[in-house]
Amino acid sequence: MRSLLIFFGIFAFIGTVCFFLGVYLLFNTMEKNSSWVEANGSISGFDGETPVIAFDYNGNEVTFRSNFSSSDMRAGDEVVVYFPPDNPQEAEIKSFFSQWFLPIFLFAFGLVFEAVGVIGGAKQLKRVNAKRDLFTHGKGRKTLVPIADVIVDGSFKVNGRSPFVIVCQYHDAVSNKVFEFKSDYIWYNPAELLKDKKEMDVYVDPNDLTRYYMDTSFLPKKA
Template identity: 35%
Template sequence: MKIIKYVFLIIGLIALGGALYLYQNKREFLDKAITVQGTVKELISSRSKNSTTYKPLVSFITKDGKQIEYTSSVSSNPPSYEVGEKVEIFYDPADPYDADINGFASLWLGPLVLGILGIIFFSIGFSIILFGRMKQKKIEDLKFNGKSISTKYDHVELNHSYQVNGRSPFLIYSQWLNPATNELHLFKSDDIWFDPTDFIKSEEIKVLIDPVNPKKYYMDISFLPKVNR
């Protein structure tokens, strides 16, 4: 996870940068483009393993009378256009083959898809980093202001709700009877990526709790060996 959070963050930033680049490129193209009317001459099929999509081949005449055929880079199923349909075309006067149909998908699908992917990847990476820092702050606050209690070791089990590369971490569970309220509190450790059972030599495990709210706690597992990676 230490690596994954930064990988997601970097992928997100690259995708967002790509989306911004495509958007600016398209804006520059539209600023200099000339608008003419074209006609869909053919629907070119593109077959993949599971489906067939269609992209339009459009014919149009430039302002200086040159006939151009342009094939859209965007394909869909069902087709977005029909043969014989009239469409508005943007083209670069310096390079008439650099053209686009005046439609949302043709103009903005690329930046939109990259932007959405960028936001998703960046949000995941940023959230993991933010969660880690908030968790570390909580631990530091408990170390400074919390109350240390001795809890009774209960058991070790796998955290099946979380997996990395097909592996689930272990959790240590302990319990403590609050003498002031006669309430039984259950505690669990952070994720541990090896079986800690053989390293638990004592029935007592130290836990730091918020004196006002024992549900805010941190189990001290510093007695476990460090993993040499």
């Protein structure tokens, strides 16, 4: 359980760093667009794979090596550049891709990773707390619940593999509702070990049947 918490925590950390870096770059690009000067330039040549750009500013020719390049760039191609008025040597090529691709990519990538980490981590933390309170501290009501199925949780993968989950179904006569209880992730198929077992020990919160912990400690750990 805790290893999954660490896993989702790493996801959330990477996502948060990328998200805020993307936000910073977005605002930085907007600031450049509002305060930098624009000029027409051309590709005067290449330094290896790096295009060398030349443009005229106040009657003087300025050249710089661009951090942005693409396979279709050719010597003599015209480009739009922009630069801080007091330091034209810091000029950059001005195009949608060179300006916005990296900030938008980092923003979107970070948002997705952060969401996966936070949502997955919250679910896993809920499981950890349920095990601690209901099983370890003995506050849960032990209930024998029939095994309904053993499934593969395809929504989660590590190194291309998805874990197995034991599914039990419990009919609550008071509410006349069927509750589905799922085990923690099992990284091998436990079906053979369950062939003579019809029920699982599930520790439920008497006040909230959606809060539970299924005891799978009898299963051997994967080598």
